[in-house]
Amino acid sequence: MKSERRGIIIAIGVLLLSAVLGGIYGPNVRATAASADDYQTAVRDFTRVLDVVQNNYTDQVDVDKAVYQGAIPGMLRMLDPHSSFFDAKQFSLLREDQRGKYYGVGMIVGPRENHTVVLAPYAGAPAYNAGIRPGDVIIKVDDKSTAQLSTTEVADLLKGPKGTVVKITVSREGYPEPLVFTVTRDEIPRHSVDIAFLLKPGIGYIRLSGFNETTDREIAEALKKLDATSLDGLILDMRGNPGGLLNEAVAVADMFLDKNQLIVSHHGRTSPERRYYAVRGNQGMTAPLVILVNNNSASATEIVSGAVQDHDRGLIVGETTFGKGLVQTVTPLSENTGLALTTARYYTPSGRLIQRDYKSVSLYEYHYERKVPDRPTEVRLTDSGRQVTGGGGITPDIVVEAPKLTKFQQLLFRDDVLFPAETGVGGFTRYFLGTKPTVTKDFEVDDNVMRMFREYLSKHNVRYTEPEMTENQEWIKRKVKQEVFMSVFNMQEGFKVLLEGDPQVQKAVEAVPQARALYQNAHKIMAQRMGGSVDQP
Secondary structure: OHHHHHHHHHHHHHHHHHHHHHOOOOOOOOOOOOOHHHHHHHHHHHHHHHHHHHHHOOOOOOHHHHHHHHHHHHHHHOOOOOOEEEOHHHHHHHHHHHHOEEEEOOEEEEEEOOEEEEEEEOOOOHHHHHOOOOOOEEEEEOOEEOOOOOHHHHHHHHOOOOOOEEEEEEEOOOOOOOEEEEEEOEEEEOOOEEEEEEEEOOEEEEEEOOEOOOHHHHHHHHHHHOOHHHOOEEEEEOOOOOOEOHHHHHHHHHOOOOOOOEEEEEEOOOOOOEEEEOOOOOOOOOOOEEEEEOOOOOOHHHHHHHHHHHOOOEEEEEOOOOOOOEEEEEEEOHHHOEEEEEEEEEEOOOOOEOOOOOOOOOHHHHHHHOOOOOOOOEEEEOOOOOEEEEOOOOOOOEEOOOOOOOHHHHHHHHOOOOOOOOOOOOHHHHHHHHOOOOOOOOOOOOHHHHHHHHHHHHHOOOOOOHHHHHHHHHHHHHHHHHHHHHHHOOHHHHHHHHHHOOHHHHHHHHOHHHHHHHHHHHHHHHHHHHOOOOOOO
């Protein structure tokens, strides 16, 4: 009864909160003049329906499930695609992501052929230092077999208080007996900056994968590491970055824009307009900037990209972004649950709304088909007078589509011969490393390795033709080298190999002189408008 009462109380609370903030009927969030009587009637009707279902349904009703997985999510889906309810576990994971840390052994795991496999231990984390490597199959955590456990359940077993010890038993290719690692749990940072290094002399590269509470500090450290004020160009890679905290997006944009430039504004029915400006400014970091994005770049990523594009601070390269211009306010509820409710829309400095249409498409179409409007819903001008569009994500200044996989490459992924980027090591790489080769930073995939690759394909009945092998040889060599480096060294070294053949990165490097000219021209135009002298960056 206590659980049922809790479910009803939370449901009523969410209903009231949603009713007050946006109207609970119909597919659109719109202002209403509903009275308190309307809210009470809606709540009374809901509890009456729940009571009838609970008393008369053919089977015993799980009230928590009916409320948390049915009524509340269903109600929020009527509002927009991004308002959502978090149960206790989901809310805990959300807070982990926002804080940028958790306690455990520090590795990414995933399901592979009914097993939980190590995809990548974080460099320097307890699991990495203990010797656990990508491709290891976790067969026991302490004395508990993982045979009947989901990957999520295994991940939960690996987490625990700082300083506690966990024993991890794995099977590894090339080793006849299981390997046992004793690992002491520690605080594991969820880095938002995955890697920062020089792509080539004078050209810095930073990979930013999220916006959490440590992003501001991490970007500052990366810029310092690269000696950013002396760079000839900087590539900020935010492909696949789903966004995160608004204040961190503002802080990152602040590092590249001039002081007092507008970064973003937002307002909604119950939230007055708020405008965010660059407070510190770039402080001398005026190197030409190129931002890489794709259709999985969203929210906070679009705030930074939109501000950089509108102020002509740099060029955007890649594919059109996701198109999420809604601001969610996260409200903690009772029983460690939470509600993320859309309370405003954000606008780029030129006044663009980046949000894609979600009212005339299904939830599936919105999330997975992501059709760009035939015509932009709005056209605005950047500082230098260039046209930019809104209503469908950030359109790159230079469009470069990600290369499509060939049928043979798809086959290698499907048969687990190789794995997609950053998701572990495939079967061949595990087999190759099982022969215990000597691998240094000078390692290259030579004819002998390719011979072993052919033998592996034949042994595992993966059909191929010599024309297919010839056509895909350079791609195969790069993928094998990437997986080997990721396993022997760390994820960052593997990622560097992947970037070597990345056409979007190559185009970003080529665009650096164009980004410099754009920035200088914008400064000149803005100075002329203000009637002052030109101070070239």
